[in-house]
Amino acid sequence: DTSHRPILYLEDVSVSFDGFKALNKLSLYIDEGELRCIIGPNGAGKTTMMDVITGKTRPDIGTVFFGQTIDLLKLDEPAIAQAGVCRKFQKPSVFDKLSVFENLELAMRTDKRVWPTLFAQLRGEQTDRIGEVLQTIGLADQRDFRAGALSHGQKQWLEIGMLLMQEPKVLLVDEPVAGMTHQETERTAELLLSLQGKHSVVVVEHDMEFVRSIAKRVTVLHEGTVLTEGSMDEVQNDPRVIQVYLGG
Numbered sequence: 071d072t073s074h075r076p077i078l079y080l081e082d083v084s085v086s087f088d089g090f091k092a093l094n095k096l097s098l099y100i101d102e103g104e105l106r107c108i109i110g111p112n113g114a115g116k117t118t119m120m121d122v123i124t125g126k127t128r129p130d131i132g133t134v135f136f137g138q139t140i141d142l143l144k145l146d147e148p149a150i151a152q153a154g155v156c157r158k159f160q161k162p163s164v165f166d167k168l169s170v171f172e173n174l175e176l177a178m179r180t181d182k183r184v185w186p187t188l189f190a191q192l193r194g195e196q197t198d199r200i201g202e203v204l205q206t207i208g209l210a211d212q213r214d215f216r217a218g219a220l221s222h223g224q225k226q227w228l229e230i231g232m233l234l235m236q237e238p239k240v241l242l243v244d245e246p247v248a249g250m251t252h253q254e255t256e257r258t259a260e261l262l263l264s265l266q267g268k269h270s271v272v273v274v275e276h277d278m279e280f281v282r283s284i285a286k287r288v289t290v291l292h293e294g295t296v297l298t299e300g301s302m303d304e305v306q307n308d309p310r311v312i313q314v315y316l317g318g
C-alpha cells in the first residue's frame with residue numbers, strides 16, 4: 071500500500087564507537103507529513119540517529135531510505151540535503167550582519183539562486199517565496215532587521231526559515247526550544263505545527279511540556295533502540311519509560 075509508505079525508513083540500524091553500540095538495531099518509520107518527537111535520556115542515541123539520517127555518521131549495518139527509492143546510505147551529506155532531508159542544529163547560525171531578508175535569500179537553493187533565477191527573478195518568484203517564508207516564521211515585520219539584532223528565539227525561527235527556503239521534504243530539528251522564553255517556546259510550537267502536512271518534521275527535544283504541546287506521536291529511544299512509541303500520555307505512563315528516566 072503505497073499511500074502508507076514512510077517518507078523516512080530506518081531498519082535495524084547499528085552504529086558502534088570502539089565497540090560501544092550507540093545505535094543498536096534501531097528501526098524508525100516516519101510518515102509523510104507527520105510531526106514526530108524523539109525523546110530519551112542522555113546517551114540514548116538521538117544525536118547519532120540524526121547523524122545517520124543526514125549522512126554525517128555511517129552505520130555498521132542497517133537500511134536508511136528516504137521515500138521508496140532513495141537509499142540515503144549511498145549519498146553524501148550535501149546530496150542528502152539536496153534530496154530534501156535538512157537538519158536544524160541546536161545553535162542558530164545566521165549571518166548577523168545581513169538582514170533577515172538577505173539571510174533567506176542566501177539560503178535559497180543554489181540551483182534556484184544561480185541559474186534559472188535570471189528568469190525567476192524577473193517574475194519576482196524569489197521575492198514571493200521569501201515573503202511566504204517570512205509569514206510562516208512570523209518575521210515579516212523584521213524583514214529588514216539585521217539578523218544580529220534579533221532575539222534568540224527569532225534567530226532560531228530565521229534559521230528554520232533558511233531551511234524552508236530549500237524546500238525540504240524532511241526537516242530534522244535538534245532541541246528547538248533550548249534557551250527560549252515561555253512565549254518563544256509557544257510560538258515555536260505553533261511554527262512546527264504549521265509545517266506538518268507539507269513537511270515531515272522530526273524533533274529531538276528534552277522539554278516534555280513542549281513535546282506534549284506538539285506531538286501526536288512520540289518515540290522513546292533508550293540504549294540505541296526504540297523503547298516504545300505512542301501518544302505522549304501512553305509513553306509517559308509506560309513503566310519502562312518511567313524507569314529509564316528515573317534511572318532505576
Ligand code: ADP
Pocket residue numbers: 087088091092110111112113114115116117118119
Ligand atoms: P543522545 O543524543 O541521545 O544524548 P548520542 O547519540 O549523542 O545520544 O550518544 C549515544 C552514545 O554514543 C553515548 O554514550 C555517546 O557517548 C556515544 N557516542 C556518540 N558519539 C560518539 C563518538 N563520536 N565517539 C564515541 N562515542 C560516541
